[in-house]
Amino acid sequence: MKTFLLLLLALASTSAAVAQDTFNILVAPRGTTAFSNAEAQADGSTVFAESALWRGLNRAASLLNEGGDREVRVLIASGDYGGELGSGGTQRVPQVENPRGSLKVFGGMNDDFSDRDPFSRFVSVPTQEDRGGALFQIAGNSEFREIVISGLVLDAAPSNDYDSRSGSLLKGSSRTFPILAWAQVEAERVVVADNIIVNGPMGGFQIGSSPPEDNTGEVIVENNYFVNNLLALRTRTFGANAFRAYALLTVRNNTFALNFPFNADPTSSNVSAVEWHNDNSFKRLVFENNIFAHNPGGAFQSDWEQEDLPEIEIRDNLFYSNGAVFGQSGPEDVVVAGKFGTNPEYILLDLDGARDNLRATVSGNVSFDPDLRLALVADQRVDPSFIKAQVDEIDDPRELFGFSTGTVAVGVFAPEMLLDTRVVPIARNPDAQAYGVQRDDVRGQDE
Template identity: 30%
Template structure:
C-alpha cells in the first residue's frame, strides 16, 4: 500500500518548506487538502492518504464555519486526518499544540458534512479540537446556553459513509448545543468497527449516541476506550427530559457488541450512560471511573447515576455497583469512583420539573385549547446551564490525581522521526 501525505498549515512559507523536506504535498487550507485527498483516493488504488494539520485555527470552506467534503470512492483506500503538528511537522502533540476547528456565528451546516454514499476502507480522524461555541447563543443574564438562536447541526454528518473502520482518536469535542454526533456508518463487512480512543467530550448537550446505519452488515463492535466525558449536559434541565446522559446506547442493530472501557465520566449533569432500549447490543462496561454524575437527579454522592435504564416503567438511575445487574451488560468489572482532580465545576444550576409547570392563563391558551393545540406553559427560570467553556492548551483537562490517571484521556506527545 502506498502513502500520500498532504500538509496543511496556517503559514504558507513554513508549510511549503516542510513539504519539500518531507516529499509531501502542501495545501493552503483543509478545503484544498480534502480535494487533493479525494483525487488521490478516487484513482482506485490501494492507498493511504494522510492529511497532516499543523496547530492553528481553521474556520471552514471560505470561512463559512463548516466543511462540505468531496466524494470518496475507494473501498481499498484509507483517509487519515491527523492534527496537532508543530509548524515544521517534526513533532505532534494534539492536546498542547491543537489544530482547532472553529466556526462562526452564522454557521448553518454540520462542521464536517461528507458526500452521500462515500466509500473507504477506513476513515480516521485523529488530533482535532472541534469547538462550536462561536455559533451558539448564550444568555449573559443567566449564564446559560440558549437553544433558540444556536446552530444545532451536528459536528459530523456521515451521509451513510460505507467503511470497515471509523475511528476518532485524541480529539476534543466541545460546546455542542445538541447531540454532537451519531456514528451512522454503513458497515462494509461484519468485521467493521467504530472506535473512540483517548478523546475528550467537554461541555456538550448529550454528546453521542452509539449507533450505526442499517445496511447489509452490522458492525462487529463499537468501542469507547480511554475517553473523558466532562461536564456534559442533559437536553434540558428537567429530571424528566428524554435525553439526560452524556453517552447513549443505541438499539440491538447498532453493533454486535459495545465496549466501554477505561473511561472517565466526571460531573455530567444528567448522568453518565443512558441505556433505555429494551433490546441492546451486549455491553462490556469495564474499568471506568464515574464521579459526580447525579446532580440533576438530586444525588450528589460521587458514584451516583453511572447508568440510567428502563425499570418499573420509569427511567431508573443506577449507582456504579448496580451496573452489573443490567440484563444486557455482559461484564461490569473494575468500575470505580475516584476524584480525578480536574479544574472543572458546575455553577449554581437550577433544575425544573416539567410536570409542575402550569399553562399560562391567557386568551391565547384558551384559543389553543379550542383548536386542540399544546398550551404555552409558564416561564421557567434557569441559571448556569451549559455556559461556554474555552479550551486551555496550557492546561488540558487531564486527571491530576495519580490514583485516577488510568481512566479517561491522557496526554499524547508523538515525536515524528
C-alpha cells in the same frame, strides 16, 4: 534458498506497494515555518503541500478517487483553519468512492511534520453563527475502507447563543447540528481519536457509517475530550445501510465531563452523556478506562429493553458525581439512567446497581474525584477577543449544580466552556491519571 529469494521478492514488492500507495498531504498556514517545510518536502507525486485544510481534504478525496489500495494522510500543523474563501462554518471531505481506500487526518504536527502532539499544538476548525452543518463532515454516499479523524479542536460555541444573564445555552437560537458527523457513508473501520469536542448543542460525535457486511468492522472512539455537549455520543449509526451493524464499538480512554441532558428535566429524553441504541447498530459495546465526571444526566442512558441491547462491557472506568438533574449527589450515582422499554420513570443505577442489574460485564470500575481542570468563558460583556483572553477556572464543578447550597439541581444549563492550550481538562488527581485521555499516548500514523 528458493524460499529465501521468494521472501525477499515479497518484501520488496510490499515495500514498493507501500511507497506507491501512501500519500502525504502536508497542511500549514501560509507564511509559517511549517508551510515552508511542507513546500520543501513536496514532490508533487506522493507528498503535497497545502496552505488551507479544505484544499488538503479536496486533494485527499481526489487521490482516493483514483481507486485501488491506497492510504491518504492529511498531516496538519498547528493553527486555525477556516473553510473555503476564509469562512468559519465547516470543513468537509468531498465524496469518496473507493472501498479499498483509507483517509487519515492527523492534527498537531510540528513544524517539520516529524512529530505530533495534538494537545499542545492545537489544530482548530473555527466556526460561526450560521454554520450549515457539522464542524467536520464527510459527504454522503462515500465509500472507504478506513476513516481516521485525529487531533482536531472542534468548539461549537461561536455558533451557539447564550443567555446574557445566566450564561445558559439557548438551544432554540443555536445551530442544530452535531460537531463531528456524517451520514450515508460506508466504511469497514472508523477511528475518532485525540480530539477536543466541546460546546456541542446537538451532539458531539454522530456515527454516520455502516460496514460493508453485517456484523463486521469496528468503530473506535479513543482519547477524546467530550466536554459540555448535549448528546455527547450516541451508539446509533446513520450509515449507508441501516440493516448492517458493526461488530464492535470500542470507547476507550476518553474524558466525558459536564455533558448536559438535551433538556434539564428528569422526565425528558436524551439525558445522559452516552446513549445506547439497540443491536441494529453494534453487536458489542466496550467502554474501558474512560472518565465520566459531572455529567448531570448520568453516564449512560438506555430506553431499550435489555434483550434488545448489544453485548455490553463496562470495565476499568472512573465515575464521579453524575446525575445532578435527578437530584443525585453521591460519587457513584447514576452510572446508568434508563427506562428500559416501557417504564414511565427513569431507573437509576449507581455503580453497585449496574453490577447487580445490568445484563452486561461490569468490572474494575472505580469512583473518586479526578479533579479535572475546567474553565468557563469569563462573564464579561466586552469584545470577544478580551473575553477569550480571560480564564475563569471552576474550583469545584459541582457548584454549578448547587452542591454547595445543599439543593442538588441544574442551576445553569450548558454554559460556554473555555478550552484552549491554557486550560485542557487534565485529571490533577494522580490516582486518576491512568483514566480518561492520555496526552502522551496519541494515535500513531501506522495504527
